[in-house]
Amino acid sequence: MHYTFNIERGNFTDAGQASSSVKRTLKQLGVDPANIKRTVVALFEAEINAVAHAYGGTIDVDIDGEKIVMVVADEGPGIPNLDLAMQEGWSTASQKVREMGYGAGMGLPNIKKNTDDLKIDTKVGVGTTVTMTVYLN
Amino acid sequence: MAQGETYFRHSLKVNDYLCAGCTTCMRTCPTGAIRIRGGKAVINDNKCVDCGECIKVCPHKALYIKQDDFQLIENYGYKVCLVPATFIGQFEEKYKTKAIYSCLKKLGFTHIYEVEHGVEFLVDLYKEYMEDHPEIRSFISPYCPAVIRLIQVRFPSLVDNIIRLKSPLDLAARAILKKLMDEGARRESVGIFYVTPCAAKIASVKYPVSQQDTCIAGVINMDFLYNKVQLMLHDSDKDVKPINHTLTSRDVLWPLSGGEASLFRGSHYAVDGLQNVISFLEKLEDEAIDAPGLIEMRICDQGCVGGVLATNNRFVARKRMENRARLFERLHRKNEGGLEYDDSEFSEQIAQEMVIPEIKPRSLYKLDDNFAEAFKMAERMKKIEKALPGVNCSACGAPSCAALAEDIVRGEASIDTCIFINRHSQASEDAIRSIWGDRVKTKEINNDENK
Numbered sequence: 257m258h259y260t261f262n263i264e265r266g267n268f269t270d271a272g273q274a275s276s277s278v279k280r281t282l283k284q285l286g287v288d289p290a291n292i293k294r295t296v297v298a299l300f301e302a303e304i305n306a307v308a309h310a311y312g313g314t315i316d317v318d319i320d321g322e323k324i325v326m327v328v329a330d331e332g333p334g335i336p337n338l339d340l341a342m343q344e345g346w347s348t349a350s351q352k353v354r355e356m357g358y359g360a361g362m363g364l365p366n367i368k369k370n371t372d373d374l375k376i377d378t379k380v381g382v383g384t385t386v387t388m389t390v391y392l393n
Numbered sequence: 394m395a396q397g398e399t400y401f402r403h404s405l406k407v408n409d410y411l412c413a414g415c416t417t418c419m420r421t422c423p424t425g426a427i428r429i430r431g432g433k434a435v436i437n438d439n440k441c442v443d444c445g446e447c448i449k450v451c452p453h454k455a456l457y458i459k460q461d462d463f464q465l466i467e468n469y470g471y472k473v474c475l476v477p478a479t480f481i482g483q484f485e486e487k488y489k490t491k492a493i494y495s496c497l498k499k500l501g502f503t504h505i506y507e508v509e510h511g512v513e514f515l516v517d518l519y520k521e522y523m524e525d526h527p528e529i530r531s532f533i534s535p536y537c538p539a540v541i542r543l544i545q546v547r548f549p550s551l552v553d554n555i556i557r558l559k560s561p562l563d564l565a566a567r568a569i570l571k572k573l574m575d576e577g578a579r580r581e582s583v584g585i586f587y588v589t590p591c592a593a594k595i596a597s598v599k600y601p602v603s604q605q606d607t608c609i610a611g612v613i614n615m616d617f618l619y620n621k622v623q624l625m626l627h628d629s630d631k632d633v634k635p636i637n638h639t640l641t642s643r644d645v646l647w648p649l650s651g652g653e654a655s656l657f658r659g660s661h662y663a664v665d666g667l668q669n670v671i672s673f674l675e676k677l678e679d680e681a682i683d684a685p686g687l688i689e690m691r692i693c694d695q696g697c698v699g700g701v702l703a704t705n706n707r708f709v710a711r712k713r714m715e716n717r718a719r720l721f722e723r724l725h726r727k728n729e730g731g732l733e734y735d736d737s738e739f740s741e742q743i744a745q746e747m748v749i750p751e752i753k754p755r756s757l758y759k760l761d762d763n764f765a766e767a768f769k770m771a772e773r774m775k776k777i778e779k780a781l782p783g784v785n786c787s788a789c790g791a792p793s794c795a796a797l798a799e800d801i802v803r804g805e806a807s808i809d810t811c812i813f814i815n816r817h818s819q820a821s822e823d824a825i826r827s828i829w830g831d832r833v834k835t836k837e838i839n840n841d842e843n844k
Contacts, residue, residue, distance in 0.1 A: 257772055275679050283758035284774075285767045289550035297680045321768060392764075 257281065261315040263306045263330060271307050274315045275300040278326075281319065287392060295324050295390045298370040302328040302386050305363045308350075309333060310383065323372075326388045334380035342368065399438050400755060401542065402600045404459045404612075405448070405592045407434050411455035416787040418447035418456060423667055424546055424757060428800070429790035440757045442542035443593040444667055444692045445701035458592045458702065461611035466501055469584025469610065471573055474502040475565060476588045476618075478509050478640065479648045479697045481717065482710040483619050488626050490717075496625040497618075504569070508587070509644035511564040516656050518744055519687070522556050531677060531684045532556050534653055538597035539692040540670060541752065545602075548674045549754030557749040559603060561647065562587060562594070566608040567743055584610035588618050590648075590700030591693065603749040615702040642718035648697035649711055653689040660686030666694040760802065770802040777801055782813040784829065 259281075261274040275296045282292045299315070306313045310332025318325045335341045342364050368374050373389035412433045419427040419434060426440035427447065434447075434455070448456040466472045474497050481490055494505050523532050533554045535541055544551050566585050573583050587609050589595045595612045646652035650665035662684055664673045670690050676682040693699030698710040760774075761767040781794035789810035791797040800806035809815050813829070816822045 257768075257775065272676070272679060272681055275681075276675065279679070280758065281771060283549075283756055284760045284771050285764060286756070286759040286762065287764075289754065293550050293678070293680075296678070300679050300681055319768075321765060 257319045259317040263313040265311050268307055271303050272300055274303055278317050291390060291392060294370040298367045298388050299326050301363045301367050306330040322392055324390045329385040331383040334382055334384055335378040336380050338376060401438050403438060403441055403443055404595045404599055405443055406457055406459050408455045408457060409433050411453050413453050417450050417452060419792045420787060421446050421450045423671060425792055425796050442539050443596045444539040445592040446667055448701045458595060458614055460614040465611045466584055466586055470582035471578050472502045473504040473569055473585040475506050475508055475585055477590060477648055478507050478645045478714060479590050480588055480615055482698060482714040483705045486713055493622060496622040500621060506565060506569055507640055508562050508565050509640060509647045511568060512561050512644050512647045515561055515564055518558055518747060519556055522558060529554060532687050534689045536560055536653060537691045539593035540690040541602055545755040546757040548678050549756045551678055552752050552754045555752055559747045559749060563607055570608045586611045586613055588613050588615050590615045590697045590702050602752055616704050619704045642721040645714055645718040649714060650691055650696035654687055657687045663689045665691040665696055667692050774798045774802045781811060788812045
């Protein structure tokens with residue numbers, strides 16, 4: 257099963273629709289609540305990252321019998337130092353973003369914690385593609 | 394409607410004689426529990442959470458809450474009326490509480506207690522529970538039974554966040570029973586009758602989530618008792634005897650939104666109103682909000698004064714209860730002459746009895762127990778949903794096109810019930826097209842789906 261969603265820069269208000277929709281399907285499939293939670297938390301974090309940092313992008317979710325693969329691809333500034341970005345508490349978020357309760361530097365570490373496989377392709381000035389996989393068993 | 398094991402039962406019923414099949418309740422139901430069959434609303438017991446929204450919106454008064462026969466009180470020597478503080482809030486302030494109590498006595502009750510007598514004891518149990526579970530960050534109050542059931546069916550991953558303790562109602566009933574038995578009453582002669590402000594509370598007494606017996610002999614609808622008492626108050630209120638039981642100001646405020654949360658130091662939240670509760674739980678489940686501490690949740694706006702069986706305006710009732718609480722505050726009222734919880738042996742025993750052993754997740758979304766089968770069904774459902782017009786007209790007897798798609802894959806409905814897809818004449822084709830234009834689908838999609 258395939259789902260596609262668009263990401264709009266700075267639209268925190270509507271963020272979360274992708275995770276809500278995926279969550280509903282996983283509940284229909286009877287996926288274990290713990291795995292649903294991991295998936296939804298990771299997807300939401302990745303979406304918020306793109307909303308906060310990128311100029312726009314897409315979310316593609318594929319669900320099959322074994323796994324959920326989520327690809328969040330954005331056009332944006334890219335991540336100059338991926339190792340730093342993977343550290344808890346490291347953030348380049350603007351004051352405005354922090355005032356909205358985001359930007360605590362937990363995004364990528366939280367995604368890593370909640371997924372079984374995480375791949376980040378990033379190019380400064382071009383964009384970032386985050387590929388997250390959660391195995392169902 | 395095809396159903397396997399029934400694990401929820403309800404006192405909320407449809408009066409087929411009054412029901413016009415108008416779809417209003419069906420489109421309001423937060424769990425999609427209602428369908429129209431045979432021209433009448435039909436409730437799926439496993440999906441209904443007793444929130445009472447359907448009763449509130451029904452233009453034909455066709456939904457009702459089945460209460461116990463009032464005559465039942467005559468079966469008992471000790472006829473105990475257990476009223477929520479919300480009940481007193483229904484009456485104009487010119488009527489004194491003792492006048493209301495005296496009317497209840499004239500109706501045949503021998504003892505009257507307000508439900509909230511034990512909330513301070515209960516709050517201590519909440520706090521102990523929270524200390525005993527450091528692994529849980531957000532604790533959801535178990536007070537509103539409709540919230541518990543909503544979580545079971547729609548947010549099963551949050552079941553463990555619910556504090557597994559019974560309600561002030563269970564506590565008060567247990568303490569009354571002890572008090573009367575200490576005074577020499579036999580267990581069988583004590584009939585405790587609870588006055589309910591809503592459908593959820595009656596269900597929680599009749600079919601408790603703990604699946605353990607309650608000490609309640611029967612339940613009376615609050616609007617029914619209000620009407621009886623109101624008539625008598627007009628008739629005469631001269632024969633008034635003072636009553637000793639007292640509540641504290643905190644007790645009186647408990648049923649109101651915020652009344653519970655405000656008793657907790659540190660971080661706490663008070664969420665009321667059906668849609669607010671749903672959106673909060675949705676975000677909590679996604680960890681899109683971080684809400685450490687106690688989360689008080691009430692399905693009804695303003696709390697229990699917004700219950701479907703509350704007769705008076707919720708804001709007016711709220712104000713009256715706040716005034717009553719202020720008065721008690723000024724009088725420095727303590728819980729005297731009411732129910733006692735300080736007997737250590739009893740309080741230890743009751744603390745154990747108050748524990749709900751287990752709250753089971755009851756997901757209403759799951760299509761099949763077998764993952765591969767559920768997967769096939771979900772795929773087919775997505776396809777059917779695309780073929781449907783997305784107008785959510787409800788003419789098929791389901792609340793939305795998505796719900797019809799689900800009913801079809803569950804084998805509970807046919808795509809032929811969609812009047813958009815099943816157009817028999819050129820005249821109906823033209824008429825529908827004139828309203829909806831290109832959103833109408835052709836029959837080929839229908840045929841394709843049937844292959």
